[in-house]
Amino acid sequence: MAPKYKLIYFNGTGRAEPIRYLFAYAGQDYVDYRIKREEWPQLKPNTPYGKVPVLEVDGKPVAQTNAIARYLAKQFKLQGSDDWEILQADSLVETLGDYNLSSMRLFREENSERIAEIKKDQAFYLAKFDEIVSSNPSGLLVGSAVTWADLVFAATLSSRPDQVDAPKSYPALSAFVNKINNLPAIKKWVETGPKSDPPPSGPQHKR
Ligand SMILES: N[C@@H](CCC(=O)N[C@@H](CS)C(=O)NCC(=O)O)C(=O)O
Numbered sequence: 001m002a003p004k005y006k007l008i009y010f011n012g013t014g015r016a017e018p019i020r021y022l023f024a025y026a027g028q029d030y031v032d033y034r035i036k037r038e039e040w041p042q043l044k045p046n047t048p049y050g051k052v053p054v055l056e057v058d059g060k061p062v063a064q065t066n067a068i069a070r071y072l073a074k075q076f077k078l079q080g081s082d083d084w085e086i087l088q089a090d091s092l093v094e095t096l097g098d099y100n101l102s103s104m105r106l107f108r109e110e111n112s113e114r115i116a117e118i119k120k121d122q123a124f125y126l127a128k129f130d131e132i133v134s135s136n137p138s139g140l141l142v143g144s145a146v147t148w149a150d151l152v153f154a155a156t157l158s159s160r161p162d163q164v165d166a167p168k169s170y171p172a173l174s175a176f177v178n179k180i181n182n183l184p185a186i187k188k189w190v191e192t193g194p195k196s197d198p199p200p201s202g203p204q205h206k207r
Contacts, residue, residue: 002075005030006056008047010037013159013196015065016053018152022069024189025151026076032194066093073148080147088142089149092132096153099125126170129153134172139179146183154180158190159199 005023009016011034023030035043035052044050048063055061055068062068070090073079080086099122106118129141138144141153154177157167167173180186 002028003058004056006033007031008033008035008043008054008056008061009052010035010040011194011197012199013155014199017155017159017196018069019053019055019065019072020189020193021151021155021186022072022076022078022148024193025146025183025185026072026078027185028072028076034194066097069093069148069152076148078146078148078151080149081143081145085143085147089147092129092141092149093152095125095128096156099129100156122166126166126173130167130170130173133176139172139176141176146180150176150180151186153177154186 005028007016007019007023007030020032023032047054048061051063053065053068054063055071062071070079070093073089080089102118102122102125106115106122109115109118132141133139136142140146141149157173157177158181167177181190
């Protein structure tokens with residue numbers, strides 16, 4: 001029998017949406033607990049490292065987005081079909097983390113030269129991701145069946161306004177994101193799941 005899962009995060013997409021995509025795709029019941037901002041100061045000291053997301057597995061809490069997603073991928077058999085695919089999926093998720101770091105820097109940056117540099121860095125990653133899906137006959141990131149990497153990428157690239165627009169200049173990447181978002185279980189989650197608050201806008205979005 002599957003354990004009881006409770007995902008704890010704010011009412012945003014952020015780091016939790018890839019985990020929610022995994023639950024949705026696997027058809028696994030879980031509690032999607034969305035902390036109210038005013039609740040956070042009391043909850044924070046009771047989390048493993050004072051950060052969310054936290055996943056409770058049969059009441060036992062664990063932190064770190066990628067560790068949680070990787071664990072669920074294993075539970076749901078979405079890691080990849082052999083050790084090579086598992087490694088490729090892991091490597092891609094870590095690389096998406098590097099891309100996300102650029103996005104976070106962009107979010108805070110006000111200097112136009114540095115903004116241009118960060119955008120160049122992002123374009124580099126997006127072009128690589130585009131090349132990877134366009135050279136795979138399945139149109140997925142790894143192999144011929146959906147892996148957790150596909151779900152993590154689609155959730156991430158569909159969440160933040162700057163990232164939603166990013167894949168549009170990359171036709172294969174854009175088609176890939178649409179393909180994952182149109183999988184029946186994901187489509188249902190996106191259309192009928194709770195509505196997340198929009199992410200806050202940084203200085204460069206105000207221009
Ligand atoms: N490396 C951690 C980072 C977690 C993290 O920074 N979480 C933020 C939300 S996205 C948080 O808990 N912020 C509230 C706080 O620090 O009080 C992960 O990936 O889970």
